[in-house]
Each structure stands twice: as C-alpha cells, then as structure tokens.
Amino acid sequence: xxxxxxxxxxxxxxxxxxxxMAEPKWVIAVGACASSGGIFDTYSVLxxxxxxxxxxxxxxxxxPRPEQIIDGIIKIQELxxxxxxxxxxxxEYEDLMKSYNIE
Amino acid sequence: MFEIIPERDQLTVAKLTSSFANSIDHHxxxxxxxxxxxxxxxxxxxxxxxxxxxxxxxNFLTTLCGMHYPEKDQLGVVYHLHSFxxxxxxRLKTSTPISDPTIPSATSIWPTANWMERETYDxxxxxxxxHPNLTRILNxxxxxxxxxxKEFPLEDQTRDDKDDxxxxx
Numbered sequence: 630x631x632x633x634x635x636x637x638x639x640x641x642x643x644x645x646x647x648x649x650m651a652e653p654k655w656v657i658a659v660g661a662c663a664s665s666g667g668i669f670d671t672y673s674v675l676x677x678x679x680x681x682x683x684x685x686x687x688x689x690x691x692x693p694r695p696e697q698i699i700d701g702i703i704k705i706q707e708l709x710x711x712x713x714x715x716x717x718x719x720x721e722y723e724d725l726m727k728s729y730n731i732e
Numbered sequence: 733m734f735e736i737i738p739e740r741d742q743l744t745v746a747k748l749t750s751s752f753a754n755s756i757d758h759h760x761x762x763x764x765x766x767x768x769x770x771x772x773x774x775x776x777x778x779x780x781x782x783x784x785x786x787x788x789x790x791n792f793l794t795t796l797c798g799m800h801y802p803e804k805d806q807l808g809v810v811y812h813l814h815s816f817x818x819x820x821x822x823r824l825k826t827s828t829p830i831s832d833p834t835i836p837s838a839t840s841i842w843p844t845a846n847w848m849e850r851e852t853y854d855x856x857x858x859x860x861x862x863h864p865n866l867t868r869i870l871n872x873x874x875x876x877x878x879x880x881x882k883e884f885p886l887e888d889q890t891r892d893d894k895d896d897x898x899x900x901x
Contacts, residue, residue: 637872670887670894672879673871 630698634662635675647682648731652717655708657701658684661691683725740820741766744788752778765823772826775809776836776862779824782813783841789817793842796849798856802882805830807858811838828858837862855880 635643647656658678661667664687666676678684685708688701716722726732744766745759755774760767770778782790790813799808808827814820828835837860838845849860850869857878860866868875877884887894 638870666888666891670891672884672886672888674888676888676891 630657630659631663631678632659634660634667634669635678636673637675638673640675640681643678644681644731653709653712655685655705656682657686657688657705659688659698659701660693661689664689667691681729682731683729737818737820740818741822744768744782744820744822747785747788748778748781751781762823765821767823767825769825769827772828772835775811775824775826776838776841779811779813779838779841782822788815790815790820790822792816793838793844793848794821796838796845796852798852798858798880799825799827800856800881801827807833807856809835809852809858833857834859834861836860839863854878857881 631643647654656678658664662669662674663678664684666674668691670676675681686701686704688697690697693701741761745768748759748768749756752770752774755771755778757769757771759769779793782788792814794812794814796809796811799810800806801808804827806827807830808825811824813822813824826835833856835858837849839849839860840862846864847869849858849863850866852858853860853863853866854868854871855878867873871879
C-alpha cells in the first residue's frame, strides 16, 4: 500500500522496494497523490506511482476515508480470489514488467 | 516579535563602514530589520568579522537563501544573522550577475552553511567557491535545470491530460 505524496527523488527507492517484494505481490495506491500526483502538479512530485510500478487498485481521496481504504483491500481480495494460478508466468505479465523496466 | 534596538543597528553599521567602507553598497531599515547589501568579493571577510567581533557577536547563521532578479540578470544570496548574546538580527544581501554565478562560501565560517548552500545551488545554480561538496541535495541528482529561477515552470511538464481551459490558461 503506497500512501501519500511520492517525490521524484523517492521514485527509485519505491521501485527497489517493489522489486524486493516476494511474489505474488499486489499494489494499492492510496490517496490522490499516490494515484496521480494529486494537487501537486509540480516539478518535484511524481505524477502517480503507476509511472514507475504497476498498480492494481487505486483508492482516491484526500484523504480517503478509512472505509474507502478497506474497500480497496476488499477489491484486492477479490482480485486474489479470481486470479488464475498461471498469471505470473504469462506473457502478458512479462510484457507488463518489461514496460516498467523491471526484470 | 523581537524589539527594535536602533542603537545596535547603528553600532553594526558604524563598525561595518569603518572596516569595509568600499564593500558596503548600501544599508536600509526594512520595516524592522537592518538590511545591508555588500559586494560579493568581501562577503567572506564581512561574515567572519560579524561573527568574531566582540561587540557584535553574530554567532548564529539563521538562514541563507538565493534570489533571482531576471530584469537585472542577477542572482543573489541573502544571509540572516542572529546574535544570541545581544538578541539582534540583521540581513545581508549580495548579488552576482547570472553570467558569473560564483559567490564565496560561508562553510568555513559556519558549518551549517554547507547544506544551505547546497540547497541554494540546487535551486538557483549559484556556485559557492570553496564549498567542500557542492552537489544537489533536494532535487533528483541528474536534473539539469534550476527550479526556483523565475523562468522555470511550476507544473510538471510531462502531464498531457490537463485541459488548459479548465485551469484558466
């Protein structure tokens, strides 16, 4: 769960944390700033973490209500339940990782 | 708010003009703080003098920051000095033309100027001569622009989904 504003200087750190996560992994972008840069359209803020890592669920809000965040986690649970077991080996997943330059 | 002590201001001006008469461009009382504009070649000597003088004792560099005046093609630096002993603050300003953005560093006088000068370099591009490690501190290391100069745009230029009409442009 990535919450809060992510600066461009923090981008590589976030990428490293994502790479070090064990499979299977899911990402929730919590808050407007993590989803899209939020109110901070400026040179130093990363305009959405989906520019550097793949995101599964976006929870908008500034700040999101607790119920919204819980709803986001429930949506992840639905994704987990419905995901095919071979998804992480599929070509589509590999192409997705390549598009983010993550091996 | 701290009280205005005009005798301290006059003492500071008198001591500075007696020692560095040809480096002081002008001084003025901006609302309640004495503000002295100096030439950049002597800023190092002046800061050392202000710190070490037994009567003035400006032992604390509160902040140093950059300025950019595009209409005069000048970059500048503002120093705020504070004297704990006398409870007195002054402001010093220097400027340098954009074509030669070098200013002597204050790191040898106050170690705290190290990070502050790195920040000023990061955002304005002012090179501090004599700084031990003048690299970017707050922005991404491979950035080439200097964000706080007046011509640098505020918004992130890589966004293409914002409709200009909705944002008053």
